[in-house]
Amino acid sequence: MKRKAEDDPGHRSVKKKASLEPNGSQPFRQGLLQEADIYHKQYIVSQPYKHGVIQNLLEPRLLRKVRAEIQASLSFTPKETDIYRIHQSGDLANLDGLDDSSLRLLPSLLALRNALYSPSFRDFLSTVTGAGLLSGSKTDMAINVYTPGCHLLCHDDVIGSRRVSYILYLTDPDRPWKPEWGGALRLYPTTTHKAEDGREIKVPSPDCTVSVPPAFNQLSFFAVQPGESFHDVEEVYSTNLDSGNDGVDSRVRMAISGWYHIPQKGEDGYVEGLEESLAERSSLQQLQGRDDQYDSPRSGMKSYKHDDHEESESAAVRKSSEEEAPLTEDDLEFLLKYIAPTYLTPDTLESVSDTFVDDCSICLGKFLNKKFSSALRNYITRQESQALPSASQDIEKSTAWQVARPPHKHRFLYQQASSAKNKEDNHDELPIQDLLRDLLPSEAFRKWLQLATGLILSSHDLCGRRFRRGQDYTLATGYTGNESQLEIILDITPTHGWGGDDDLITDDEDDAANGSKNASAEKDAESEETPAIGGYVAYMAGDDNDDDGNTSDDNNSDGSDGVEVPPDLSTGARACRPGAQKKKQKKRKKADPAVYKATAADDDEDDGVLFSMPPCWNTLGVVLRDKGVLRFVKY
Numbered sequence: 001m002k003r004k005a006e007d008d009p010g011h012r013s014v015k016k017k018a019s020l021e022p023n024g025s026q027p028f029r030q031g032l033l034q035e036a037d038i039y040h041k042q043y044i045v046s047q048p049y050k051h052g053v054i055q056n057l058l059e060p061r062l063l064r065k066v067r068a069e070i071q072a073s074l075s076f077t078p079k080e081t082d083i084y085r086i087h088q089s090g091d092l093a094n095l096d097g098l099d100d101s102s103l104r105l106l107p108s109l110l111a112l113r114n115a116l117y118s119p120s121f122r123d124f125l126s127t128v129t130g131a132g133l134l135s136g137s138k139t140d141m142a143i144n145v146y147t148p149g150c151h152l153l154c155h156d157d158v159i160g161s162r163r164v165s166y167i168l169y170l171t172d173p174d175r176p177w178k179p180e181w182g183g184a185l186r187l188y189p190t191t192t193h194k195a196e197d198g199r200e201i202k203v204p205s206p207d208c209t210v211s212v213p214p215a216f217n218q219l220s221f222f223a224v225q226p227g228e229s230f231h232d233v234e235e236v237y238s239t240n241l242d243s244g245n246d247g248v249d250s251r252v253r254m255a256i257s258g259w260y261h262i263p264q265k266g267e268d269g270y271v272e273g274l275e276e277s278l279a280e281r282s283s284l285q286q287l288q289g290r291d292d293q294y295d296s297p298r299s300g301m302k303s304y305k306h307d308d309h310e311e312s313e314s315a316a317v318r319k320s321s322e323e324e325a326p327l328t329e330d331d332l333e334f335l336l337k338y339i340a341p342t343y344l345t346p347d348t349l350e351s352v353s354d355t356f357v358d359d360c361s362i363c364l365g366k367f368l369n370k371k372f373s374s375a376l377r378n379y380i381t382r383q384e385s386q387a388l389p390s391a392s393q394d395i396e397k398s399t400a401w402q403v404a405r406p407p408h409k410h411r412f413l414y415q416q417a418s419s420a421k422n423k424e425d426n427h428d429e430l431p432i433q434d435l436l437r438d439l440l441p442s443e444a445f446r447k448w449l450q451l452a453t454g455l456i457l458s459s460h461d462l463c464g465r466r467f468r469r470g471q472d473y474t475l476a477t478g479y480t481g482n483e484s485q486l487e488i489i490l491d492i493t494p495t496h497g498w499g500g501d502d503d504l505i506t507d508d509e510d511d512a513a514n515g516s517k518n519a520s521a522e523k524d525a526e527s528e529e530t531p532a533i534g535g536y537v538a539y540m541a542g543d544d545n546d547d548d549g550n551t552s553d554d555n556n557s558d559g560s561d562g563v564e565v566p567p568d569l570s571t572g573a574r575a576c577r578p579g580a581q582k583k584k585q586k587k588r589k590k591a592d593p594a595v596y597k598a599t600a601a602d603d604d605e606d607d608g609v610l611f612s613m614p615p616c617w618n619t620l621g622v623v624l625r626d627k628g629v630l631r632f633v634k635y
Contacts, residue, residue, distance in 0.1 A: 027115040029056050036127040043128055048189035048209050049229055051222035052128055055215065058112070060173065063217050065108035067170050070254070073105040076145050081562030082476040082632040084152040084233075085532060089143040092256070112256075113139065116168070125260065131163050131223040133269030134260040141258025143170075146183055148251055149532045152233035153473060153635060154188060154204065154407040157259070158226045161275045164260040165229070166221040169214045171254060179213040182237040183253040185220050186211045188230040188407060193294050203294045204230040206392045206405040214253050224259070230408060235470055235635075296405055297414050301459035304446055317486045317624070318456045327451070331444040338439045339448070340369045352452045360624040361539075361611045362452075367490065367620040372434075377494050377617070379431040384494075388468070401466060410474040412633075413466040417441070432464050435490065453622065455486055465633075467535060473635035476563040478542050478628050485625045489537055493615035498533060534634040536569060537621070539611040542628040563630055566607040 032054075043052045076087040092113050095106065103110060115121060122134040138161070157165045167185060171177045186208035193201045211234070212220050222229055236253050262278065263269035292299075327335070327344070335344055342348055343364065356362045368376065389395050392403040401413040417436040439445055440462050450456055467473070479485060540563055610629060613621045625631070 027058050027062050027111060028121070029058060032057065033120055033124050036124050039128045040130070044130070048187055049222065049225060050129070051187060051210075051220070053212055054219045054221075056217050057168065057219045058115075058217055060217060062108055062112065063170065064173060066112050067173075067254070069106050069109050070143060070170070074143065076143070080532070080565040080567075082473075082538075082565065082634065083155065083562040085150045086152065087145040087147065087150070092141045092143065092258075093139040113141065116141070116256075117260075122260065125164060125166075125221065129164055129221070129223050133263050133267075134163060135161075135263050135267060137267060138261040138264050139258070140261060141256055144255055144257050146233065146236045146253035146255075148236050148238040150253070151235040151635060153475065154230055154232045154411075156227065156229045156408065157224045157231070158229070160279050161261040162224045162259040163262050164221055164223055166219060166258060166260070168256040169216060169218045169220075169254070170256065171214050171216045172252070173216040176216070177214045177253070179211075180237070181251050182234045183251075184211040184213045184234040186232050186234055187222075188232075190228055190230065195291070195293065201291060201294065202227040204406045204408060206403050206407050206411050207390075208232070214255065232407075237470075294406070295409065296402065297416060297463050299461055301461050302441070303459045304441070304443060304457070317484055318458065319454065325447060325450070327444065327447055331447055334442065334444045335439075335448060336369070338368055338372050338434070340366055343367065344448075349448075349451045353454055356453050356622065356624075362622050363613060364620040364622075365616075366618055368618050372431075373492075373618050376431040376435075376492060380492060380494050383466075404465075408475070409477070410633075412472040412474065413468065415464040415466075417462065436462050436464055440488075440490075449486070449488075449622075453486060453624070455624070457486060467633065472633075473534070474631075474633040476540070476630040476632040478630050479625050481627060484627075487623045487625050487631075489613060489621040489623075491613060491616050491619045491621065493535070494617050495615075498535060498615040533614075535615040537613050537631065537633050538565070538569060538609060539623055539625065540630045540632075541608040541610060542630045563632065564607075565634065566609060569609065569612055569634070 039052055039054065043050055046052065070089075074089055076089055078085075078087050080086075092109070095103070095110050095113055098106075117136045117139050119136060122136055126132060126134055140162075169177075177183070187210040188204040188208050190202040190204050193203060195201050208231075222231075236251055239251065262274055263271075332344060343352070352362060352364065366373075388401075389398060392405075395413065396402055400415055402415070404410050404412045404414055415432055415436065417433065441460055446457050446460075611621070611623050613619070
């Protein structure tokens with residue numbers, strides 16, 4: 001669609017006939033605007049924080065016309081970041097900039113946009129929420145479409161001058177949305193902690209307590225509250241997860257999402273300097289949100305037991321300035337209990353070291369030996385066959401697993417050597433604990449890493465992580481240390497279907513060649529249409545300006561942006577990918593998270609991926625991570 005050349009896209013004014021449909025009738029349900037006090041009473045007692053839901057907001061005829069115009073005249077761009085997977089339209093504030101021929105295709109959509117920002121409806125919403133006056137000139141809305149696999153992870157929407165968040169659902173009016181399809185708006189309660197400096201810090205629970213399923217002509221809304229209005233959008237589940245006969249088309253969660261902002265200059269209620277003050281408050285809240293004293297698992301380097309280096313040289317990594325000490329017979333005897341013999345030979349170690357020196361990363365398949373990996377696989381298979389409780393506190397009470405939190409940073413199950421049950425208490429926990437307590441923190445394994453990387457390690461921090469389908473992830477965070485850090489990922493995912501190096505799943509080395517051929521053939525057969533998958537770990541270049549290692553939107557607290565994911569990562573087409581760490585990354589402009597944007601199909605800029613690793617069985621990834629490099633595990 002063409003836009004008016006003379007139009008200024010930076011500031012939009014709502015037209016005076018804001019409350020009328022194209023035919024002059026009122027757009028809202030009859031009597032709605034007189035029910036503000038009723039909805040206000042419901043709003044102020046709602047939990048876990050104040051929010052509202054209004055059914056049958058508009059005249060259904062108007063919303064049906066809006067759906068038809070969207071389906072006929074608008075296009076959507078798929079976009080994926082560490083925090084969401086979604087299909088987005090452009091900013092609907094730009095409708096005023098369309099030329100007359102394009103506007104004639106969208107009369108109902110324009111009427112809807114104007115009605116939502118009309119004085120009468122803004123006054124209604126202001127009364128319901130008690131949030132204060134709302135701007136009619138600063139419109140901020142877009143159409144978001146969630147198809148199966150789409151999701152939006154936990155965030156609080158706090159940024160700039162936002163005052164009220166809302167979602168107006170445009171799902172199929174003739175096929176009511178079923179809650180089991182997913183796509184619900186979910187709200188998270190918070191716990192208030194008193195920091196040592198006297199500050200109150202609110203930390204969201206890993207479990208939501210309110211779930212609002214989509215429904216045609218339903219408006220969900222809440223006042224944006226720093227550190228409190230945490231929410232997410234549940235994944236829209238694929239049709240193959242149930243036995244029903246519903247088609248994919250019935251699971252399209254279409255909605256108009258947006259914000260009301262504080263009054264702008266020239267509007268009633270405008271306060272000089274308030275927007276700047278809110279931006280400063282938002283930045284302060286984001287800084288406090290990065291406070292990790294109430295995060296779990298707690299990170300902390302532990303020195304190796306026999307580290308003979310001075311305490312002042314306690315960095316996690318130092319380059320070896322002398323010839324690496326060889327593995328002793330005792331070292332080899334110990335390592336052979338766990339590691340495949342191939343990786344303990346001098347020739348293999350030399351080859352591994354050469355590759356790592358060139359690429360600063362490496363992936364090693366079939367890393368654990370057949371005996372130990374078989375016991376480990378049996379243990380994991382038993383674990384996965386047992387249903388876990390749904391509530392985090394019940395998981396922590398009844399199993400050896402703890403739940404990582406807060407969810408606006410990460411969520412997964414974890415074990416640490418110090419937190420797991422004693423071996424004598426539960427023999428079934430041995431395989432994971434053998435890795436956490438015995439192999440990985442051992443002096444012998446430290447020597448092996450030194451030979452494999454040419455680096456000397458003086459300390460370690462270990463954690464066993466378990467990612468549940470449809471629940472777990474880590475959002476992108478940057479490494480802030482001045483010294484490079486060596487990070488290892490021992491991937492022990494026993495299931496197929498993740499893309500990438502499926503031939504690494506088998507432990508039978510004699511069948512490795514055939515397995516590789518079969519996996520390649522299967523991949524070719526599925527290459528035409530591969531569904532999006534997650535679970536992979538990715539290391540990506542951060543902004544050149546982000547010396548503190550934070551993402552462009554300050555740990556994704558607003559939920560509108562994040563670290564963009566290349567398409568071949570989300571489909572599993574990119575296997576374990578080392579070797580990009582030494583590429584010179586282009587300087588990336590910081591994004592404004594309040595602006596909806598999409599990836600250009602012809603964008604040939606380096607995608608910024610330094611290392612990626614899809615879920616796979618018995619594979620060790622080793623990465624040398626520099627300051628500012630971002631890392632996340634995709635939902």
